[in-house]
Amino acid sequence: MKVSKSLALVVGLIFTPIALAATPTYTKEEVLKQKLTEVIGVDVVSMSKAPIDGLYQAITDRGVLYITEDGSKLFHGNIYDMENQMKNLTEASLAGPRLAMLKPFEDKMLVYKAKDEKYVVTVFTDVDCAYCRKLHSQMQEYNDLGITIRYLAYPRRGIPSANADEMKAVWCSKDPLKAMTDAKEGEQIKPADCDIDIAAQYKLGQTFGISGTPAIVLANGTIVPGYQPPQQLLKTIERNL
CATH class of the missing domain: 3.10.450.70 (Disulphide bond isomerase, DsbC/G, N-terminal)
Incomplete structure (x- = not known):
């Protein structure tokens, strides 16, 4: 961004x-x-x-x-x-407001739920970025660790853009979870229209200060910028409980 x-x-x-x-x-x-x-x-x-x-x-x-x-x-x-191990006071103050702002979007998220769910993270994602695709390709590994992944859209090319249109097509498809997988594997998604507001999701990401994808929001409201492998993300989550 x-x-x-x-x-x-x-x-x-x-x-x-x-x-x-x-x-x-x-x-x-x-x-x-x-x-x-x-x-x-x-x-x-x-x-x-x-x-x-x-x-x-x-x-x-x-x-x-x-x-x-x-x-x-x-x-x-x-x-x-500087007297508290360089604690980021800006980030700390944003955790609570972020969780409150996420709440209205919960029914708009694409959720890849872990069978034995222990943790839930929200990921601002883009269908084209390489590390978003890498994260998605390991979805089963995250789920096997008890991590549920919830997606919100953050089209890196902004609004409006062909990128945003493609993400809307994913959200509006008959099977959005499959469509997301197909899109991240490079397949063309048939254009579709529905009442999903991709621009609102993108704006939420901007409000959070997100500058790239993937951006992972932990359960305590902390943002982890960038891709993290399954085991590394698990350790990050456990440090932020």
Whole structure:
């Protein structure tokens, strides 16, 4: 995923100072949210105080942004705790919100359920990427370890694209699980139409800050970027229980 031009320029961006005095109508968070939307065109999902005094954390459809209380400065990146083994405070703060945002999509996921299910992970996938195909080719091995894989669509070429159309055809086919396997083996999937919203799944991935596929969301909301072999993923899951 390529960062939008507006965010690419964020380091040099200086906002016009804004009055943040409390009013009966607007809270400080609401004023900052409106400022972000108007100036750089992002959709702000939530706004809360950041782990650093004087900063607010905005979860947006382009990932996490940090804005000063007076609305004059913007930061794009992760905050780490140097006194706590470089803990990624940004990632930690996103875990809970991610799980809440995943909930409405559960009935839209393609689920490869383990017979003896012990763990469940959600994978943002693309039908064309090599490592997505590698992960899928080992589906039985993940399932045998008790790992259920749930797929959401993240067409790497964006929306709209032929890539997104192909993923919609998979989701709308009579047997989506088989269609996904066929697509990842390079077969052409017959175009189909239904009420599945691939764009909404893609936007969710952007909100999570996903920049490539596969991207694995663990049960605690942590994101593991990239492919992990079955045994390695099992160890990662167990470390995050």
